[in-house]
Amino acid sequence: MANGKSSLCVELDKSKCTNASTMFYTFQSTADEPSSRTSNEKRSLRACEDCKRRKVRCDGRQPCNRCDYRGSRAACVYVKPVRRPVVSKQTLEDLSKSLEERDSILARLFPNRDISDLVSLSDQELRDIVLNAGPSPNGTTLTFRSDHTPNESITQDSQWDEDRRERDPLPAEADDVNALSLPLDRQASYLGISSIRAALGAILQMRPQLRASLASRQESYNETSSLRDNGMQCTQMVQSPTENPCVKWSRKGQALVDVYFKRIHIMTPLLDETSFRTTYLSSNRHDSPWLALLNMVLAMGSIAASKSSDREHYKYYTNAMRHLDISAFGSSQIETLQALAIVGGHYLHYINRPNRGNAILGAAFRMASALGFHREPSDQDKEGDQLQVVELRRRIWWCLVCLDTLASMTLGRPSFGRFCPSIDIQPPKFSTGGHGQLDSEPDMDIMLLAENIRFCRIATEIQDKLTVTPFLKPSDRDRFDDMLISWFDSLPSLLGDDQECDELVHLGRCTMRWQYWNLRMLLCRPALLDAASKPGVYSQPADQDAIEKCQLLSKTAIEDIAQSWKNDQMSGWNAVWHLYQAVMIPLLSMVWQPQNPAVSEWKSQIEMVLGLFESMRDWSLTARCSKRVVSQIYETIPICCNAERLQLGSFDMERSSHMIRLSHSSQYRDSSFMERVKVLLINLKTAEAVKLPA
Structure with missing residues (x-):
C-alpha cells in the first residue's frame, strides 16, 4: 500500500509538474503579446461600419474584436472619410463674378429668353436664335412684326430614328410627327410651321413650366403602359426567304379583299379591281410582286374590317415585307409599285411610322417616274387594249x-x-353619259380621285409657300382661302351636299370635307402661333381676323366630325387625326388668353373632343394616346395660369420696390447692369415655377 501510495504520489507530482510546465510555457507565449500590441496598435479614431451602426466602441483592427466575437468578419468594413473641401472667400467671390459675367453675356445674346428654355436646344438652334435675334424691345412697347418673320426654333429639329421604336411594342404611338410623345422627345424629325409640334412648341414657349409638369405625367404613363402593352408585342414569323408559297383562295381572304375595295379602294383606286379579283381566285401566281401586293391588300382589309385592338394585319404586313426588300426598288413590276404605295401611303402611317412611310412613298415616286408614269402616252398607245393600261398608269400616278x-x-x-x-400626265378618265352623270357605280372612285387631285394642287401650292416663309402675307392667305372655298363650292352635288348616301360615298365625302376644314385652319394658324408666342407684339387687323377665322374653323371641324364619323376603323382613324389637329386651336387659345370671354366655349370644345376620343378607342389606334396628350395639357393649363398670376403679383411688388431703390444709384443708368437685373428676375421667376406640383 505504501509503495502504491508513493507511486501514485509520484504520478500526481509528475502530472502537476507537467501542467505547471504547460501553464508556464503558455503564460510565456501570451506574455509576449502585450509588447507587440503596444508597439503596433495605436488608438484609432476610426470605426468600422458595423460598429458605427450599432453605436459601440471599435478598436480599429481588421477585423475588430467585436466583429470577430460576433462572427461577422465580412461586415467589418472601414470607409475612408472624404475630406470636405474648404472654399476660401476669394474663391467664392471669383466664382460669383464669373457667374455674373456669363449671365450678362447670355442676356445680351438671348434677350427676353429664360435659361431653362435654352438648355434643351441644340447647337444649331442656339446659333439660329443668335443670328436671327434683333434688338430686344424695351419695356412693353408695341411693335408690328414684319411680313418675313423668321422661323422659330420650335420647328427646327432634325434628328429622328424610327428604328428605335421598333423595340417598343406595337403600336408605338409616340411618333414625333404627330407629337403624340409631346415635344419632349429629342429624336424628332424636321417639322415646319404647319405641324402640330409647332403648336405645342408655342404653348410651351408661353408656359415653360408646362414642360416639367408634362414630363412627370409622361413618365408615370410610360411606367403603367409598359406593363399593359407588354403582351402586345408582335414577333415576326421566321421563314426561309427562298420559300414563295402560293396563297390559296379562302373565304376569309375573300372577305378581306371585299372590305379593301369597299372602304380603301374608294379613296385611292390604285388597282384594277377586275384583274386583281380574277388573279386571286385563280391562285396560280406565287411571284414576289404579286405576293407583296396581295398581302398588303389583306393587311389593309384586316384593318378596315376589325377593331383597333386586332393585330392580325401585322401578320400580312410581315409576309409582304419578305417580298419587298431593297432589291424591290429596282423592280419594273407594277404590282411592286402598287404594294409600296399601300405600305408607304397607308399602312406605315396607321402603325405610326410616318417618316418611314414618307421615305417609301418617295421611292415609289422615283420608281413610277423611271417607268414613265408621269408622261402622257401618245395617241397610238391609247388604242385597243392599251387604253385600260394607260388608265391604270394615270390612276397609280x-x-x-x-x-x-x-x-x-x-x-x-x-x-x-x-x-x-415636266409632269404632263392627264387626270384619270371616267365614263360619263353626259352632264357629268356616272354610267356605272365603280366610277365613283374616279370622281373622288379627280376632286382630290384638284384639292392637292391647291394644298401643294400652300405647302410650298409655307415652306419658304412660315407666315403668309394677308393677301396670299386670302387668295388661298378663296381658292379652297371655290373648290368646295364647285364639288358635285353627291360630294358637297349632306344628302343620304351609301357607305362608299359617305366615307370619301367626309374625309374630303375634314381635309378641307383642316387646310383652311393651317392657313390661319401661323397668325395665332405668332400672336401667342409674342405677347408684347401688336397684331395687325388682318392677322386678328385670321385668328378669329381659325378659331371658328376649328369649332366647325369638331362639330362636323362629331356628327358624321362612323363606327369603323377607316372613319375613326381619319376622324381622330383631324380632331387632334383641330383641338390644338382652343388649347392654344386658352394658354394665350386665359381671361378671354370665349374660354368657356373653348373648354366645351376640348371636352367634346375628349369625349369623342373615348368613344373612338375601338376604332382608332391613336385615340387613347391622343386623349391622354390633350387631357394632360388641358388639366395642366389652369394650374400654371393660376400659379403665374400669383407669381406675377408678388413679382411686380418686389420689382417695383427694388427699382425704386435702384433709381437713386448711378448703376441704374448702366444698360448692361439693367440687363443683368432683368435676367436675374426672370431666373427667379422660372425657379419658382419649377416647384409647382405636377
Whole structure:
C-alpha cells in the first residue's frame, strides 16, 4: 500500500509538474503579446461600419474584436472619410463674378429668353436664335412684326430614328410627327410651321413650366403602359426567304379583299379591281410582286374590317415585307409599285411610322417616274387594249400624288415638285353619259380621285409657300382661302351636299370635307402661333381676323366630325387625326388668353373632343394616346395660369420696390447692369415655377 501510495504520489507530482510546465510555457507565449500590441496598435479614431451602426466602441483592427466575437468578419468594413473641401472667400467671390459675367453675356445674346428654355436646344438652334435675334424691345412697347418673320426654333429639329421604336411594342404611338410623345422627345424629325409640334412648341414657349409638369405625367404613363402593352408585342414569323408559297383562295381572304375595295379602294383606286379579283381566285401566281401586293391588300382589309385592338394585319404586313426588300426598288413590276404605295401611303402611317412611310412613298415616286408614269402616252398607245393600261398608269400616278400630299400637308416640308411642268400626265378618265352623270357605280372612285387631285394642287401650292416663309402675307392667305372655298363650292352635288348616301360615298365625302376644314385652319394658324408666342407684339387687323377665322374653323371641324364619323376603323382613324389637329386651336387659345370671354366655349370644345376620343378607342389606334396628350395639357393649363398670376403679383411688388431703390444709384443708368437685373428676375421667376406640383 505504501509503495502504491508513493507511486501514485509520484504520478500526481509528475502530472502537476507537467501542467505547471504547460501553464508556464503558455503564460510565456501570451506574455509576449502585450509588447507587440503596444508597439503596433495605436488608438484609432476610426470605426468600422458595423460598429458605427450599432453605436459601440471599435478598436480599429481588421477585423475588430467585436466583429470577430460576433462572427461577422465580412461586415467589418472601414470607409475612408472624404475630406470636405474648404472654399476660401476669394474663391467664392471669383466664382460669383464669373457667374455674373456669363449671365450678362447670355442676356445680351438671348434677350427676353429664360435659361431653362435654352438648355434643351441644340447647337444649331442656339446659333439660329443668335443670328436671327434683333434688338430686344424695351419695356412693353408695341411693335408690328414684319411680313418675313423668321422661323422659330420650335420647328427646327432634325434628328429622328424610327428604328428605335421598333423595340417598343406595337403600336408605338409616340411618333414625333404627330407629337403624340409631346415635344419632349429629342429624336424628332424636321417639322415646319404647319405641324402640330409647332403648336405645342408655342404653348410651351408661353408656359415653360408646362414642360416639367408634362414630363412627370409622361413618365408615370410610360411606367403603367409598359406593363399593359407588354403582351402586345408582335414577333415576326421566321421563314426561309427562298420559300414563295402560293396563297390559296379562302373565304376569309375573300372577305378581306371585299372590305379593301369597299372602304380603301374608294379613296385611292390604285388597282384594277377586275384583274386583281380574277388573279386571286385563280391562285396560280406565287411571284414576289404579286405576293407583296396581295398581302398588303389583306393587311389593309384586316384593318378596315376589325377593331383597333386586332393585330392580325401585322401578320400580312410581315409576309409582304419578305417580298419587298431593297432589291424591290429596282423592280419594273407594277404590282411592286402598287404594294409600296399601300405600305408607304397607308399602312406605315396607321402603325405610326410616318417618316418611314414618307421615305417609301418617295421611292415609289422615283420608281413610277423611271417607268414613265408621269408622261402622257401618245395617241397610238391609247388604242385597243392599251387604253385600260394607260388608265391604270394615270390612276397609280395620281394616287401617289394624293397620298404624298395628304401625308405631308401638316409637316411643313417641301413638296419636291409634284406638279412641275415636266409632269404632263392627264387626270384619270371616267365614263360619263353626259352632264357629268356616272354610267356605272365603280366610277365613283374616279370622281373622288379627280376632286382630290384638284384639292392637292391647291394644298401643294400652300405647302410650298409655307415652306419658304412660315407666315403668309394677308393677301396670299386670302387668295388661298378663296381658292379652297371655290373648290368646295364647285364639288358635285353627291360630294358637297349632306344628302343620304351609301357607305362608299359617305366615307370619301367626309374625309374630303375634314381635309378641307383642316387646310383652311393651317392657313390661319401661323397668325395665332405668332400672336401667342409674342405677347408684347401688336397684331395687325388682318392677322386678328385670321385668328378669329381659325378659331371658328376649328369649332366647325369638331362639330362636323362629331356628327358624321362612323363606327369603323377607316372613319375613326381619319376622324381622330383631324380632331387632334383641330383641338390644338382652343388649347392654344386658352394658354394665350386665359381671361378671354370665349374660354368657356373653348373648354366645351376640348371636352367634346375628349369625349369623342373615348368613344373612338375601338376604332382608332391613336385615340387613347391622343386623349391622354390633350387631357394632360388641358388639366395642366389652369394650374400654371393660376400659379403665374400669383407669381406675377408678388413679382411686380418686389420689382417695383427694388427699382425704386435702384433709381437713386448711378448703376441704374448702366444698360448692361439693367440687363443683368432683368435676367436675374426672370431666373427667379422660372425657379419658382419649377416647384409647382405636377
